[in-house]
Amino acid sequence: MPSLPRKIIHVDMDAFYASVEQRDDPSLRGKPVVVAWRGARSVVCAASYEARTFGVRSAMPAVRAERLCPQAVFVPPDFVRYKAVSRQVREIFARHTDLIEPLSLDEAYLDVSTLRTGLPSATATAEAIRAAIREETGLTASAGVAPNKFLAKIASDWRKPDGLFVIRPAQVEAFLAPLPVGRLPGVGKVMEARLTELGIATVGDLRLRPEHELEQRFGRWGRRLHELSLGIDEHPVQPDRPTLQVSAEDTFATDLKLAELEPHIRRLAEKTWAAHEREAQGEHGRLARTVVLKLKTADFHTLTRSVTPATRPGSAAELADIACALRDRIDRPADARYRLVGVGLAGFVEADSFAAQQDLFGSLAPG
Known part of the structure; x- marks a missing residue:
């Protein structure tokens, strides 16, 4: 008997470090905030959405961020505060499930296949989580709801910031088909270029290629690509990921x-x-x-x-x-x-x- 689809939520705080700074210092609200130390050796930890409109991104050298946005307000990171807010958010998650897999301070997967709060659906659970985050922390989060982890992560990015997007099991293949192959997990710029050389630009293009052809070209990764093109991902939410x-x-x-x-x-x-x-x-x-x-x-x-x-x-x-x-x-x-x-x-x-x-x-x- 086939197992029932999982119900996975991916929650991603919006411009987390920068949003904490704007929340705690009202003078920063509406301004392009860059969380980074100034200096030639520094990199951007986070950028507010106002700064992102100038092309500023996380992991960018701080000097480049300053060139792109000369009016940016640079704020040194305060990880003690960010960790405290992250703990608040995880306490909210824990009201709904024990199956929580944190990826970083600002994002996590939740398996809500078994609902324990009396809410009618995974979508309602995601809405309740986002509302609690807003009320209790003064911050916003985006969420994606889907039958597996990789789809939930794509979904959480779909209506950022402060958005919710749901991919239901019957919608998976149609949703994926027009997406660029670069949206699939593990497909970086090099792999995307190799697939483009084969005439594969979208997930739909990838799905049309026989599995044995992909496996012949890319080994076990080819089989994984085929599964992803169909929306298949059996990786469970792992609450206690061991330290590597x-x-x-x-x-x-x-x-x-x-x-x-x-x-x-x-x-x-x-x-x-x-x-x-x-x-x-x-x-x-x-x-x-x-x-x-x-x-x-x-x-x-x-x-x-x-x-x-x-x-x-x-x-x-x-x-x-x-x-x-x-x-x-x-x-x-x-x-x-x-x-x-x-x-x-x-x-x-x-x-x-x-x-x-x-x-x-x-x-x-x-x-």
Whole structure:
């Protein structure tokens, strides 16, 4: 017997950081607000809709944002406040379902297939959530309702800002057909260009291609493309997405040579180790085994090196030592310069599982 379609809501706060700033400082309302530190090395964290009309976007260099919109009001980010508002919003979500998958501070998936608040539908639930957010936080959110996650995410963007859009199961294929293939998750500019070369511009074009042809060209990703073209996505909402990596990184005021990075690596290792300790002491008690070093060159190329040592690092100092050893594996000219360095820990395992493995290998060691 086929399973019933899921009822998924994707909620996305509107220009979240900038909207919090405008809410808390009435003088900013109606003005082009850019949440970013000023300076040649800074990037835009968020832009109000007034700033977006000038082409300002998140992740854009702050200096470019200033050129596009000279009258913009720059506000330094205050993540403590943003996290507090995010917690308020998640409390509203939790009134309606336990199946909440946060993607960031300002967006989340909710599975409301089983309604528990007496509301008649997923659409009514989305409307109630948006109304509560407006009343309790003074902010607006957009929402999409659909039978699966990827469609709900597309839908939440359909009537931004402060909008609601619903894609019902019977509407899925007709809704998708005219969309550019670039609207599908995982189809970036490179893949979109490759599909365009094959004469595939829309999701409808993609749907007409036999699955075996797509799989022959793109491997397993080809099969996934075929499923997406039909609106198929079986990925469930995951309330407890495990931490994949903890890390800290820093962008320098001036580019540095490789030999100058050690004090920065050691400082960042301290931050990363503190985050790892919080993870280890959390509800699931998870430990990381893999050390990751990230570098960004002066011309914006990202380099990463990683290693899983036989004995996992036991302190911030050991983590820093391993990260510095990874730095020595960078095969580039000595005078090459770097604008960013990051230190991370990955490869998390449950602490109990890790201890059991250690006991096992210890018992097998020769006496």
